[in-house]
Amino acid sequence: MWMLELPPFVLFLIGGLIAATTRGKLRGALMIAIPILGGLHLWTVPEGVHLQLMFLDYELVPYRADKLSLMFGYIFHIAAFIGILYSLHVKDTVQQVAAMLYAGSAIGAVFAGDLLTLFVFWELLAFTSVFLVWARRTPAAYSAGMRYLIMQVLSGVILLIGALFYIKETGSIAFDFIGLDSIAGWLIFIAFGIKCAFPFAHTWLTDAYPEATPTGTVLLSAFTTKVAVYALARAYPGTELLVYIGAAMTCFPIFFAVIENDLRRVLAYSLINQVGFMVVGIGIGTSLALNGAVSHAFNDVIFKGLLFMSMGAVLHMTGRINGSDLGGLYKTMPKTTILCIVGAASISAFPLFSGFVSKSMVMTAAMETGHDWVWLMLLFASAGVFHHAGIKIPYFAFFAHDSGIRANDPPINMLMAMFIAACLCIGIGIYPAALYSLLPYDTGYNPYDATHVLAQTQLLLFSALAFVWLNLKGKYPPELRSTHLDVDWVYRRLVPNILQRMFAVIWKVDGDIRQSVRGKLSQCQAFLARQYKEGGSFISSDYPSGNMVLWVAVILATYLFIGFVS
Amino acid sequence: MDNEKQYLFDNPKNIQRVLYLLYICCGILVALDFVIHRHVYHSWENLPIFYPIYGFVGCVILVLIASWMRTFLMRPEDYYGPVEELDDSKIEIVDVSHSHAKEANNNNNNNNKGDNNVDA
Numbered sequence: 001m002w003m004l005e006l007p008p009f010v011l012f013l014i015g016g017l018i019a020a021t022t023r024g025k026l027r028g029a030l031m032i033a034i035p036i037l038g039g040l041h042l043w044t045v046p047e048g049v050h051l052q053l054m055f056l057d058y059e060l061v062p063y064r065a066d067k068l069s070l071m072f073g074y075i076f077h078i079a080a081f082i083g084i085l086y087s088l089h090v091k092d093t094v095q096q097v098a099a100m101l102y103a104g105s106a107i108g109a110v111f112a113g114d115l116l117t118l119f120v121f122w123e124l125l126a127f128t129s130v131f132l133v134w135a136r137r138t139p140a141a142y143s144a145g146m147r148y149l150i151m152q153v154l155s156g157v158i159l160l161i162g163a164l165f166y167i168k169e170t171g172s173i174a175f176d177f178i179g180l181d182s183i184a185g186w187l188i189f190i191a192f193g194i195k196c197a198f199p200f201a202h203t204w205l206t207d208a209y210p211e212a213t214p215t216g217t218v219l220l221s222a223f224t225t226k227v228a229v230y231a232l233a234r235a236y237p238g239t240e241l242l243v244y245i246g247a248a249m250t251c252f253p254i255f256f257a258v259i260e261n262d263l264r265r266v267l268a269y270s271l272i273n274q275v276g277f278m279v280v281g282i283g284i285g286t287s288l289a290l291n292g293a294v295s296h297a298f299n300d301v302i303f304k305g306l307l308f309m310s311m312g313a314v315l316h317m318t319g320r321i322n323g324s325d326l327g328g329l330y331k332t333m334p335k336t337t338i339l340c341i342v343g344a345a346s347i348s349a350f351p352l353f354s355g356f357v358s359k360s361m362v363m364t365a366a367m368e369t370g371h372d373w374v375w376l377m378l379l380f381a382s383a384g385v386f387h388h389a390g391i392k393i394p395y396f397a398f399f400a401h402d403s404g405i406r407a408n409d410p411p412i413n414m415l416m417a418m419f420i421a422a423c424l425c426i427g428i429g430i431y432p433a434a435l436y437s438l439l440p441y442d443t444g445y446n447p448y449d450a451t452h453v454l455a456q457t458q459l460l461l462f463s464a465l466a467f468v469w470l471n472l473k474g475k476y477p478p479e480l481r482s483t484h485l486d487v488d489w490v491y492r493r494l495v496p497n498i499l500q501r502m503f504a505v506i507w508k509v510d511g512d513i514r515q516s517v518r519g520k521l522s523q524c525q526a527f528l529a530r531q532y533k534e535g536g537s538f539i540s541s542d543y544p545s546g547n548m549v550l551w552v553a554v555i556l557a558t559y560l561f562i563g564f565v566s
Numbered sequence: 567m568d569n570e571k572q573y574l575f576d577n578p579k580n581i582q583r584v585l586y587l588l589y590i591c592c593g594i595l596v597a598l599d600f601v602i603h604r605h606v607y608h609s610w611e612n613l614p615i616f617y618p619i620y621g622f623v624g625c626v627i628l629v630l631i632a633s634w635m636r637t638f639l640m641r642p643e644d645y646y647g648p649v650e651e652l653d654d655s656k657i658e659i660v661d662v663s664h665s666h667a668k669e670a671n672n673n674n675n676n677n678n679k680g681d682n683n684v685d686a
């Protein structure tokens with residue numbers, strides 16, 4: 001359509017400018033047009049390096065397209081389109097501009113062929129997305145955004161240091177397989193890990209995403225972690241460590257998700273759980289596993305977006321998002337309810353929904369490569385994700401006890417965005433061949449055999465049975481207005497408390513030392529004053545002057561005596 | 567609000583129907599396990615009805631552990647800072663505590679997923 005050398009992110013930067021300078025319907029139309037045009041253009045882009053520049057002695061590659069990056073490019077265009085459509089009613093220029101630039105940064109990052117370009121977009125992702133959190137304009141959102149930004153920038157700085165080491169070691173800045181054989185490899189791995197929400201570095205996600213605006217969270221859920229997944233898939237496929245990190249990521253968040261009250265925070269935990277499946281796939285590194293990881297990232301953007309959109313709709317219409325404040329909304333928000341259930345079925349990987357066709361690839365790959373325990377963990381996580389995202393989210397928002405809230409379905413643009421996402425979820429679930437044809441490898445995998453379908457359906461329905469049984473027994477943890485501690489407690493409470501106590505001691509010791517020095521000084525002063533005022537000698541009333549005169553007289557007398565003698 | 571519309575799950579019978587449907591589906595799936603021959607990769611899969619047991623037990627353990635985690639992880643809502651007040655001015659909230667008290671009770675006792683502890 002236009003010059004092939006023009007990287008796809010440029011269009012979104014122009015979109016940011018347009019959003020900043022136009023208003024009203026014109027802005028809406030132009031913003032919607034950009035991801036559509038960009039996506040259609042990207043469809044025609046062949047594989048290969050389309051843009052190279054020389055920077056000092058290094059070759060920058062801002063635009064490299066291969067099957068892996070194109071796959072993420074497609075899904076980011078779809079996510080940008082859905083996210084922008086969903087936020088079309090928002091009259092907030094800050095959010096609109098941030099959304100455009102954020103999507104552009106994500107797209108720029110996946111087409112980056114060298115580490116320096118990647119670094120630039122890595123940091124841009126942080127600086128543009130934080131405005132989607134701050135745009136909520138509450139004190140909680142401001143401080144959560146600050147913490148988010150610090151973590152993201154930290155990740156960027158580690159990436160830069162790693163990249164510099166890498167250049168020193170290899171003399172190349174190409175962004176390809178890196179591996180964990182060197183310091184550079186580890187540093188870059190950690191940088192990717194922070195953005196990928198590895199355990200203990202995951203709290204920026206569960207902290208900031210639920211504080212963002214209803215529309216902002218939808219975009220946030222699509223881009224940042226998926227860019228990290230892409231980066232891991234590019235640089236660390238087949239790294240055994242990732243299998244275990246990923247398995248941990250699938251399991252630990254579901255415990256938090258079960259007891260969390262803020263439904264968007266439940267989804268944030270569930271996002272980590274889904275990213276865990278992708279990380280396991282990358283770690284296994286066979287072509288089936290990598291296909292599974294990439295296609296699951298593709299599907300996750302859509303179904304997690306759909307779930308965040310449905311919860312965003314609830315928040316937008318009722319001003320509430322805690323499970324304890326909601327319930328019975330199916331009565332007046334039937335469309336949102338149905339769309340949410342489609343998202344819930346997809347994330348739970350019900351047969352005929354999108355999650356099933358991608359998650360099963362990772363699970364099969366885990367089993368084929370002999371990761372038995374990891375496979376059991378993934379199976380547990382699959383049951384768990386149905387429990388918290390598949391049942392808990394729709395149940396506590398739309399059913400459960402009647403909260404008495406009679407809010408209507410959201411504006412048409414929000415419904416349209418959710419509807420498109422739901423169609424994609426079902427479409428990919430029913431006809432996975434379309435998705436599979438875009439994948440990096442051809443594995444001839446077929447998800448719909450009797451074994452898989454039966455096993456998955458059994459697993460899910462008996463999880464549902466467990467939910468029913470626990471509820472009937474009164475053992476299911478009720479939704480309570482509460483905060484649950486996570487690792488962020490370390491830097492939000494523990495470290496500040498330790499610092500506070502440490503500084504209290506330091507200030508006290510410092511005060512004591514000053515006090516005693518001041519005491520000594522005033523003693524000296526008093527001593528001197530005493531010498532001036534009271535002492536005195538026979539020559540002068542001042543002791544020092546008298547002394548001086550006396551000694552001068554002694555020295556003169558000595559001179560006189562020496563002169564006389566010699 | 568006595569004349570408020572009756573919705574699908576206001577009638578406890580509908581909730582029971584959903585529950586029976588789930589029980590029947592579970593029963594059929596268990597039966598199918600003995601009929602359909604599965605490819606088995608893992609020795610554990612040879613156990614009869616491995617997946618249903620794993621799903622059920624896994625979820626029960628998940629919930630029990632999560633409930634136990636509450637004993638040491640739960641803090642008041644304003645632990646990290648003040649919580650925003652809910653704005654009721656823009657939405658319609660009907661009073662379900664009186665006119666629907668009976669139904670609400672029925673709901674709670676017989677709800678399709680039995681949330682009899684939600685109000686507690």
